[in-house]
Amino acid sequence: LQIVTDLDSLTRDKKGKMPALSHLLSVGNGRVLSLAADDKYVYAGCHSGDNEIVVFSRTSLQPMYRLLGHQGSILALMVVPEKNWLVSSSSAGDIRVWSTNTLQPIYIIHPCDDTSGDIYCLAWDEREGGTLYFGDASITVALANLTLPNGTLSPPVNGHTNHTSHTNGPSSTASASPTLSQRTGRYKPHKFFDNPPSGYTSGITTPICSAPTSADKRQLQNQLEQLDLSHLPHSSHSRDLGIHRGCSHVTELEVDVSQRVAFAHYGYVYAMYMIERPNNTRWLVSGSGDTDVKIWECKPKGGLQLLKVFSGLEGAALSFSVRDSLLYAGLQDGQIVVWDLETSACVRTIEAHENDVLAMSVLGTDLYTSAADGKVIRVNEDFDCTAAFRGHSGIILSSTIVKDVGKDKWELITAGNDSYVKIWSIDVPSSRRDVNDFDVEGEGEGDVMLYALAKLIAVPTVSDEGHRESCRQGAHLLKKIFTQLGARSSVISGERGLNPLVLATFSGRETDKPRKRILFYGHYDVQPAAEGEWETNPWELSGRNGYLYGRGVSDNKGPVLAVACAAANLQQRRELDVDVVMLIEGEEEAGSKGFASVVQANKDKIGHIDAIMLSNSTWIGENDPCVVFGMRGVVYANLTISGEGDDAHSGVDGGIVAEPMFDMVRVLGAVAGPEGVNVPGFYDKIRAPSQDVTSCLADVARASGRSTEQLSKVWAQPSFSINSITSSGMGNKTVIPKRVSADISLRIVPDQSREEVVETLKEYCRKTFESLKSPNHFEITVTHSASWWLTQLDSPYFRALECAVKDIWDVEPLRIREGGTVPTIFWLEQEFGAPCVHLPLGQASDAGHLANERMRLLNLRNGKRVVESYFTRVAKI
Numbered sequence: 001l002q003i004v005t006d007l008d009s010l011t012r013d014k015k016g017k018m019p020a021l022s023h024l025l026s027v028g029n030g031r032v033l034s035l036a037a038d039d040k041y042v043y044a045g046c047h048s049g050d051n052e053i054v055v056f057s058r059t060s061l062q063p064m065y066r067l068l069g070h071q072g073s074i075l076a077l078m079v080v081p082e083k084n085w086l087v088s089s090s091s092a093g094d095i096r097v098w099s100t101n102t103l104q105p106i107y108i109i110h111p112c113d114d115t116s117g118d119i120y121c122l123a124w125d126e127r128e129g130g131t132l133y134f135g136d137a138s139i140t141v142a143l144a145n146l147t148l149p150n151g152t153l154s155p156p157v158n159g160h161t162n163h164t165s166h167t168n169g170p171s172s173t174a175s176a177s178p179t180l181s182q183r184t185g186r187y188k189p190h191k192f193f194d195n196p197p198s199g200y201t202s203g204i205t206t207p208i209c210s211a212p213t214s215a216d217k218r219q220l221q222n223q224l225e226q227l228d229l230s231h232l233p234h235s236s237h238s239r240d241l242g243i244h245r246g247c248s249h250v251t252e253l254e255v256d257v258s259q260r261v262a263f264a265h266y267g268y269v270y271a272m273y274m275i276e277r278p279n280n281t282r283w284l285v286s287g288s289g290d291t292d293v294k295i296w297e298c299k300p301k302g303g304l305q306l307l308k309v310f311s312g313l314e315g316a317a318l319s320f321s322v323r324d325s326l327l328y329a330g331l332q333d334g335q336i337v338v339w340d341l342e343t344s345a346c347v348r349t350i351e352a353h354e355n356d357v358l359a360m361s362v363l364g365t366d367l368y369t370s371a372a373d374g375k376v377i378r379v380n381e382d383f384d385c386t387a388a389f390r391g392h393s394g395i396i397l398s399s400t401i402v403k404d405v406g407k408d409k410w411e412l413i414t415a416g417n418d419s420y421v422k423i424w425s426i427d428v429p430s431s432r433r434d435v436n437d438f439d440v441e442g443e444g445e446g447d448v449m450l451y452a453l454a455k456l457i458a459v460p461t462v463s464d465e466g467h468r469e470s471c472r473q474g475a476h477l478l479k480k481i482f483t484q485l486g487a488r489s490s491v492i493s494g495e496r497g498l499n500p501l502v503l504a505t506f507s508g509r510e511t512d513k514p515r516k517r518i519l520f521y522g523h524y525d526v527q528p529a530a531e532g533e534w535e536t537n538p539w540e541l542s543g544r545n546g547y548l549y550g551r552g553v554s555d556n557k558g559p560v561l562a563v564a565c566a567a568a569n570l571q572q573r574r575e576l577d578v579d580v581v582m583l584i585e586g587e588e589e590a591g592s593k594g595f596a597s598v599v600q601a602n603k604d605k606i607g608h609i610d611a612i613m614l615s616n617s618t619w620i621g622e623n624d625p626c627v628v629f630g631m632r633g634v635v636y637a638n639l640t641i642s643g644e645g646d647d648a649h650s651g652v653d654g655g656i657v658a659e660p661m662f663d664m665v666r667v668l669g670a671v672a673g674p675e676g677v678n679v680p681g682f683y684d685k686i687r688a689p690s691q692d693v694t695s696c697l698a699d700v701a702r703a704s705g706r707s708t709e710q711l712s713k714v715w716a717q718p719s720f721s722i723n724s725i726t727s728s729g730m731g732n733k734t735v736i737p738k739r740v741s742a743d744i745s746l747r748i749v750p751d752q753s754r755e756e757v758v759e760t761l762k763e764y765c766r767k768t769f770e771s772l773k774s775p776n777h778f779e780i781t782v783t784h785s786a787s788w789w790l791t792q793l794d795s796p797y798f799r800a801l802e803c804a805v806k807d808i809w810d811v812e813p814l815r816i817r818e819g820g821t822v823p824t825i826f827w828l829e830q831e832f833g834a835p836c837v838h839l840p841l842g843q844a845s846d847a848g849h850l851a852n853e854r855m856r857l858l859n860l861r862n863g864k865r866v867v868e869s870y871f872t873r874v875a876k877i
Contacts, residue, residue, distance in 0.1 A: 018387050019378070019412060019424040022450070023061050023543035023857075027054045032415035035398035036077035036086065038100055039405060042413060043067075043086055044421050045074025045398075053077070053088060055103065056421070058405045060858040062546030065103055069096060077398075078122040080130070089119035089134060095144075105250045109144055111136065112257040123272040125282050131302040133284055135269025141286055142260035144253070145302040261304055266290040273320035274298075275327075275341070283307065283341075285327060287317025293329055295341075308344055313337060321360035321367060323381075328367060330357025336369060338383070348383050359399035361412065364428045368412055370396035376414065380429065391424075392416035401426070407447050423543075449565040449864065450548075452481045454541040456524070456557050457550040463499060463525035463590040471499040471586045474524050478502045478584060481561070485568035487582070492602055495594030499525060499586030503605060506567035506580040508875070516874050517579040519609045521828060522560040522616065523588035526552040533851035547854045554855040555848035559615035559841045560584055562860055566867035577875035581606060585824075588616075591784045592823045599831065611797045611874065612828050612836040615863070618846050620816050624703050625809045627801055628838035629696075630715065630817035631825065633748040633788035635757055639667065639765060640741045643776045647728055648736040660740040661727065663774050668742060670768040671761075672720040677746070679764045682718065682757070687750040689716055692793050696815040703814055715817035719747045743783075747819065754787045786823035791835060796877045801837045804869035808862050816840075839866065 030048030037043065041064070042056040053067035053074055072092030079086055079100065086098040097107040109132070111119075117137030125131045131145045267289030275283040282298040291313040296304040315332025322328070326347070327339045334353035339346050353371035361368045365381035372395040378387040394417040404411050404425075412424040425447075460467055461474035475491050482489040482504035489504040502524070508515045529538035529551040536542045538551040548558070563582065570576035583606065587593050599606070619626045641660040648657050671678060689697075693716070694708075701708045713719075722744055727737035748757055762780050769778040791798055793815070805813040822838075829836050841863035842848070842855050 017427060018389060019376070019426045021422060021542075022411070022425045023423040024545070025056050025061065025063070025421040025423070026545055027063075027419050027421070030054070030419060031394075031417035032419065032421055033397050033417070034074050034077040034088075035400055035413060035415040035421065036079045037400050037402045037413055038079045038081065038086075040100065042421060042423075043077050043079075044415055045077045045088060047073035047417075051090065051092075053086075053098075057546070059861075060546045060856070061423075061543065062856075062858075067098060067103060067105075069105060069108075070094065072118070075118055075120050076122045076134075078124060080124050080126075082126055083130060087122055087124070087132065089122055091118040093117055093119060093136065095119060095122075095132070095134060108250055108252045110252065110254045111138075111142060112255045112260060118268070120268065120270050121272040121286075123274040123284055125274060125284075125298050125302075127280070127282065128301045131298070133272060133274075133298075135264075135272050135286055135288075137268045140260045140262050141264040141269060141272075141284075141296075141304065142255050143302045143304070144255050144259065259302065264304075265292060265294070267292075267316065270316060270318050271320050271330075273322065273327075275322055285320050285322075287320060287329060289316040289332075291316060293317045293320075293327075310337075310339060310344070310346070315356075318356055318358050319360045319369075321362050323362045323365065323367060328360055328362075328369075330360050330369060330371075332356045334371065334373070336360075336379075350379065350383060352377055352379070352385075355395075358395070358397050359414070361399050361401040363401050363410055363412075363426060366426075366429045368399065368401065368426075370399045370414055372396070374416065376412075376424075391422060392418050392420060394418035404447065409447055448485075449561050449860070450541070452565075453548070453553065453558060453561050454550075456481070456561065457541045457552055458539055460529075460539050461499075461525050461552070461586065462528050463587050464528070468497075468499065471525060475500045475502050475586060478524055478560075479504070482564060482582065485564055486571050487564070487567070490605075492598060492605075494585075494587065494598055498594045501586065501595075501598060502582070502584040503602070504564070504582040504584075505607075506564075506571050506576060506582075508571075508576045508578050508580075509574055511577060515577060515579050516610045516877065517581060517608055518871065518874060519581045519583060519606070519612045519828070519832065519834070520560075520563050521612060521614045521824060522556050522563070522582070522584045523586065524552075524557060524560065524584050525586045525589050526555065526557070527589055527849045529853075530851060535852055538851075538853070543857065546858065547856050548860065549852060549854045551853055554618070554842040554846040554853055556588070556616050558855050558860050559863065562841065562864040563613075563615065563867050566864045566871065569864075570868055570871060576871065578871050580871065581609065588823070595824055596827060596831075599828075603831075609832040609834045612825075612832065612834050613801075613839065613870075614822065614825060614836065615839045615841050616822050617818055617820070617838065617840040618842040618844050618848070619840055620700060620704050620706075620814065620844060622843045622845060625805050625811060625813040626816045626840050627798070627805060627813045628818055628840055629793060629798065629815050630750070630790040631788060631821055631838075632715070632718070632817075632819055633752070633754055633786050633826070634784070634821040634823075635746045635748065635754065635761065635782060636784040637744050637746075637761065638741060638781045638783055639664065639744065640739065640779045640781075641667070641769070641774075641776050642739040645738060647738050650734050650736050653736060657736060658775050659736050660776050661737060663769065663772055663776055663778070664725070664740045664742055666772060667765055667768050667778075668722060668744070671744070671765065677718065677720045679757075679760050681760060682752075685751045685753065686718070696793075696817075700814050700816055714819040716749055718749050718752065721745050721747075747821070749788050750790050752788070754785050758782050758785055784823070786821050787826040789822075789826045789829070789836065790817075791837065795835050795837075797835050797837050797874065800873040800877065801839060801870055804866050804873055805839075807869040808865045837870075839863070839870070 027044055027046055030046035032044045033047050034045035040058055044054045046052050051070045051073055055065040057064050070090040072090035074088055074090055076089045084100045086100050089095045095109040096105055098105050119134050119136045121135045123133040131143055133143045135141050265288035269288050271287040273285040277283055284296045284298050287293050293310040295308045297307050314335055317329050319330035325341050327341050329337045334355055336350040336352045338348040353373050355372035357369055357371045359370040367379045370376050374390055374392045376391040377385050380386050391414050396414050396416045398415045400413050410426050412426045415421045459470055459474040461471045479489045479491050479502050487504040487506045492501040492503055494500050536549050541550040567580040585595050641663045643660050697708045697711050724743045726741050728739040729735035729737035765780050825836055841859050847853050
């Protein structure tokens with residue numbers, strides 16, 4: 001975050017915890033002008049070709065729907081919780097009311113004539129069924145009481161405007177004011193919003209709601225090119241998002257002419273705020289380009305009585321917020337003016353921003369202000385700036401503060417014309433939290449899990465020689481996390497020169513029978529990350545459109561912390577009826593070197609184990625939850641053929657030397673051909689597929705669109721691959737290399753014996769080379785091997801896992817096998833004499849070893865819940 005340093009008028013030092021950017025939502029090419037949120041959704045009102053409201057899920061943070069129907073840009077959004085309504089207004093001069101349950105339109109409300117223009121702001125009085133107030137470009141404040149169909153609203157007659165007055169409508173009692181022509185000298189048009197009023201021409205600039213200029217387009221295009229948004233949902237594309245439009249049953253209503261306060265202001269009405277007062281009274285605050293702020297008393301069934309006016313401000317009033325008895329007004333050109341509502345005294349003027357203060361929100365004693373300079377500042381009850389940072393690259397047009405879903409936490413949501421909605425984690429100032437505390441109390445949807453994951457992602461635990469210290473730090477950080485989550489934790493030294501392991505135990509509650517002990521195996525080491533290929537910093541957890549990005553978020557740090565938090569949550573609720581032993585290594589990505597010997601040396605610390613669990617792969621696709629019941633094994637080998645002397649020249653020596661490259665080609669060609677692997681006995685012990693396995697293949701084929709033949713080859717048939725060939729010739733096309741090396745791999749399946757495959761491969765390669773009668777030297781080295789794994793489909797532990805997945809995802813999981821290999825899984829089963837289950841959490845697109853590794857937030861959170869359900873079910877076996 002870029003810290004603001006040019007706030008000279010805020011004389012006291014900035015202090016306090018900075019808000020943390022927790023997620024980034026994109027609307028594609030649209031500009032976000034307005035914002036609202038409730039427990040289910042974030043609503044982003046856009047200025048784009050479709051003038052859409054993009055609806056994001058608060059749970060998954062993914063774009064879900066587009067609400068279409070407005071003919072102009074969406075200038076204001078407001079949620080009415082007691083009605084389950086979303087109210088929207090546009091630059092086309094209409095208001096729409098949507099159900100937040102169905103996201104279908106309910107009402108279309110038209111002003112009493114077609115001169116209202118842009119409707120910039122909305123306010124709601126919930127008394128007597130509810131009254132809607134709105135301010136527009138026709139310098140009026142209008143109201144609509146939706147419980148009085150024959151009072152404040154009237155339906156259009158035969159499609160024509162109905163101007164009939166109703167005697168039972170509330171009266172407007174605004175004080176008399178000069179005419180517009182008498183006040184235009186004081187009117188200061190706003191450069192971001194204003195459309196010129198009739199008869200006024202001087203000083204008008206292009207509003208943000210109009211079509212962007214060529215300079216605007218160039219600037220926006222440059223930003224888009226730099227950000228590479230090609231992978232994000234495009235606001236004009238509806239293929240992946242639900243669309244809700246106006247329906248035939250939508251009621252169209254027209255505000256009666258008597259239900260507006262004409263000349264409420266002498267400038268566009270930009271901002272409103274409803275204040276709840278003692279004795280069930282309500283005050284409406286309105287602000288305008290005429291540099292006045294007015295406070296009105298609201299009648300219970302609609303109607304306004306002017307109470308007080310704050311005038312002579314330095315610019316238009318563009319935003320409001322209230323804290324206790326103080327009214328904050330954000331002004332054009334960056335000032336914030338503060339009044340005491342009880343005495344009407346101006347208590348402070350804050351020179352807060354460099355440009356217009358367009359949005360303000362309050363949490364506790366903190367005020368968050370956002371402006372056209374792209375910055376956000378936080379002001380405490382003493383008017384000190386306690387945080388300042390750049391929030392958006394463009395203008396911040398709207399903000400709101402909402403409680404985080406399912407948690408006792410809070411979020412500041414900001415929206416700007418840079419096409420983004422940003423979600424910031426913030427704290428209530430009266431209950432500041434120690435940032436080093438991982439206490440899971442009130443953790444709900446996983447705030448602690450994400451906080452811990454961000455800390456762990458920040459440590460580059462690559463299992464190579466250049467990152468030994470990082471891996472040591474990562475292991476100790478993981479031990480600290482486990483300890484603060486409630487486990488007994490320790491760091492176990494690896495073999496000399498290798499990374500340590502972390503051992504942690506979450507103890508279940510005392511019961512009248514011995515507790516099952518489940519060993520969870522995972523790893524904290526990760527693949528290297530070529531930072532230039534990433535769109536974000538791989539060592540910094542970031543969120544975009546419902547996905548978390550960072551090296552290790554899917555493989556395997558995210559799943560490790562999901563399991564730990566699942567155990568911690570159950571333990572805290574006194575519902576953990578098993579012991580969960582977590583064994584996390586730091587060499588998995590390097591072949592688990594030294595793992596077996598260290599585990600054997602520490603078996604007493606680990607203790608008896610009844611079942612083993614791991615989560616180290618992904619679903620076969622994007623939408624179907626899966627459980628893994630089998631994996632192929634692997635044998636890696638290096639073949640080297642070398643000659644005497646130095647590299648030779650193909651022109652000088654070609655034809656008179658025995659070239660090692662020819663020998664290598666002949667050996668490799670002999671190992672495998674078009675019909676498969678030629679090593680004797682290689683296919684003799686392959687297990688024929690059972691009926692259950694065949695049925696699983698068919699189910700997966702239907703769901704994934706892949707053929708059963710293809711799935712069978714990848715999952716249940718062995719394979720041979722040539723992974724690389726290197727030589728001493730340095731790639732020079734005229735050189736005959738004296739030394740050639742090849743790395744090969746064989747994937748093995750049930751019931752092939754890993755030991756037999758290794759020995760027969762080595763023997764066959766040696767005999768093949770000997771048959772060449774070459775003067776060169778041949779060597780084969782098996783660099784790594786691991787056995788295949790296959791669980792019993794009728795195992796009670798496997799069935800418990802399937803049921804746990806269905807508990808959370810509400811669908812039967814697909815039973816899949818893996819073509820790849822987790823080296824330790826078969827060994828752990830044999831060493832502890834316990835069955836293993838494998839729960840993949842991520843999607844096929846997670847890119848675990850590639851650039852931009854990610855995991856869907858929904859998968860991580862639901863994965864934690866699946867693990868909780870599994871532990872509960874295992875306790876009953």
